Amino acid sequence: MQRLIDLLRNKYFLIALAFVIWMLFLDKNDLLSQYQYHQEVAQLEQERDFYKQQNVKVAKDLDELTSNPQKLEKFAREKYLMRKENEDVFVIVKEKAE
Template sequence: MKFIDPAKMKRLIALFGNKFFLVTVAFVVWMIFFDKNDLLSRYEYHQQVEKLKQERDFYEKETNKVTKDLDELTSNPRKLEKFAREKYLMKKDNEDVFVVVKEKGNKE
């Protein structure tokens, strides 16, 4: 078993008895654990910001896709007809429309 040198022990006690050291330690503990911007809150804010950035990127991609589709639909009548047939099941008077739906459980 090792014993601590008495000179080192006295320096350690003097360090913990120093009011500047104690105030600094109290300040650091307060900032890390008890302040409204403590480490846990900062981590949660960081996670929330990252999630919001991902959502922003997703919605920007979707907006660009919808804008492109809108431009195509307004400039090309064939695309407009195709869109109306696929999305809204519209048809001409002399046509019949058959909708084929695949079952989710069937993997063919």
Template structure:
């Protein structure tokens, strides 16, 4: 028991323990901050992946619009509900059943 007290009273052990406590809880880059940074990075990575997929879709649509005039007309009708003078446009909105 006396040996255990000697270890805890050792100046090297105390300085190492104080340094560890300081680095784990009180420093600018403590454990809580590191966890928050990791979750933020994960969230931003998911957003980046989402926007890369959306960018690829938009580039594909743009390529189709630039190559084919019929595709441009189809795109204008579907996305912007454009119509010719003698036509009527009916928009059907489907609602999912919530059971």
């Protein structure tokens, strides 16, 4: 017990304790902020990986469209509802179930 009291009277220990408390809880970069920053970085890395995958997919599609005329025609017909001169295009729209 006497050792604990002597430790609490030591000014270097008190200053170190105050410094640790300040850095862990009261500083701008406390533990909670560091945890939130870590979570945000993890989320941004997931988004980065998703967009990298999308970029690869789009680049592959672009390569196919520029090199294959049949793919280009199929893409134009499906996405932009383009048609040839003597054709009729029927668009079927599914109603949303409420």
